[in-house]
Amino acid sequence: MSFPQHPILVSTATGKQGNATAHRLLAGGAQVRALVRDPNTPAAQALSAAGAELAVGDFDTPETIDRALTGVGAALLVPPAAYGSGGWDVELEANRGEGFVARARAAGIDHLVFTGIASMRQEANWGATGKRRIEQALRDSGLRYTVLRPVRFMENYLMQGFPVDGINGGVHRHLFAADRPLQMIAVADVAEFAALAFADPDRFHGLTLELAGEAITPVAAAELISAHTGVAVRYHEYTEAEAEAIGSEIGNVWRVSRASEGWHADIHALRALHPGLQTLESWLTTTGSAQIKALPAR
Template sequence: MTSELPVLVTGATGQQGGATARRLLADGHPVRALVRDRDSAAARALAAAGADLAVGTFEDAAALRAAVTGTRAVFLVPVATYAAHGWDITDEARHGIAVVEAAVSAGAGQIVFTGVASAGDPAAWGMQGKVRIEEAVAASGLRYTLLRPVRFMENYLLRGSPVDGVRPGGEHYHLFPADRPLQMIAVEDIAAFAALAFADPDGWHGRALDLAGEAITPVAAAALIGAATGRPVHYREATEAEADAIGPQLGNVWRLARQTGGWHADIPAVRALYPGLTGLSDWLARGGAEAIRHRIDAVPVR
């Protein structure tokens, strides 16, 4: 289904929002992209690809109402901020609910919200903000779809994070057990599922879907990355004490990953809905390996 009315994409200069905006444009759907700064490189790239830019923030109720007015649907991905105390669930929930309220007020017909897959007690993982937004979306009276992705493959490219991201020299340091499969998803695949939902609002109404495209142990993933990059890559599993020292919620994640086994998305069922699902080898071959190679070869900042 296509429409002359655009889809409003929030977080459009971020990973999920940007990928979704590009996918919708490629599929022939008009896109209105909510951006903080229309002169940023990412915003200019979206405009060049055909997106209409709406300037505003989640804090600006008037800008949100203006952005959503005249749209048929909203892709919602609020900013999630992590600090020493953990995830800022209050602001995340408030921002997400503000978008839901603006969508209802403006008469948009559909919301696709992307949160996170379940892996135990949301409070322990710091995911209560996303739960509150899901509740608001479901209660909105609009057609809705809840996408719940697991860890991103793109996280191998993180810089400056206390965990995750392949570091200069080839170390991948993370909280998860070295010998247990860790589920992951390519950001482009999240965008593909959002596009499916926007193309069939009735058929996707009320769905809540955990998204993963790969399940591989961190040690096996490091070997795969090493082979693809031509550089030695090794995985180092954080200790419980190290995780607690980074922050209380990361310590909780360390424990829950061992108690619950982490995420449990039904990958064959996800692939049945979208046969083009990306595996880690695919992601590496499509540019991931080259980007990681640059990270490994970078001179560490001292």
């Protein structure tokens, strides 16, 4: 895999997807400019040590985006999450992404890769609206573009202090039906698909890829994690009332995930593009088990 000679801007470069993509591109010999809010964080310093040029700025300060885009030929667009106590801020999320697309076009960027979220039916009820508006801005921009729609991350098992997801006290609590296969993907594989798109923009132009590497029931996943880590993990499926008590939009996700076909990435076709696409078991074997075992006891 070879990359263009021009720098690639990676936005939100200390977040999960941006960080993984920046490191994947650097490992492949690409020139990377990493957009960070604080250059002194360990994640930013690690990127700098790996060879990235740091660009300080954020989506809510447009002039910093303009500076970061100057002189680059392609960019990874990962707007920061806009979810707070009041739920999804669709306008803020969409405006951030749409503004980035407009500035990229003005800067003469050749190719944008946007990573958003996987699709379900009744999307307006669960937080995808802002991301779909960004996708439309890309389609209308006249630029070469690629849309990546990842499902739930395997790394979400490592989350701590949240009422949904993560493993706390040996329990994985989530909204999804216990007996229905749940698609998931390793963050490193999202980075791999981004790298593939940057290396061959003509091939990937206009594509929208639903991304997953595994489909396994939450109960079977908990059993697999237990077997690999030696730590007993069980799955707790929230009831609709429990989900609604966390927040109305969480309740909506509970309902939408049952009313639709769920996430629907074609894992077989994705593996043809990326033969190293990880399953939950391979993720556990390589990195996941050690990270889960290192979690603080709760």
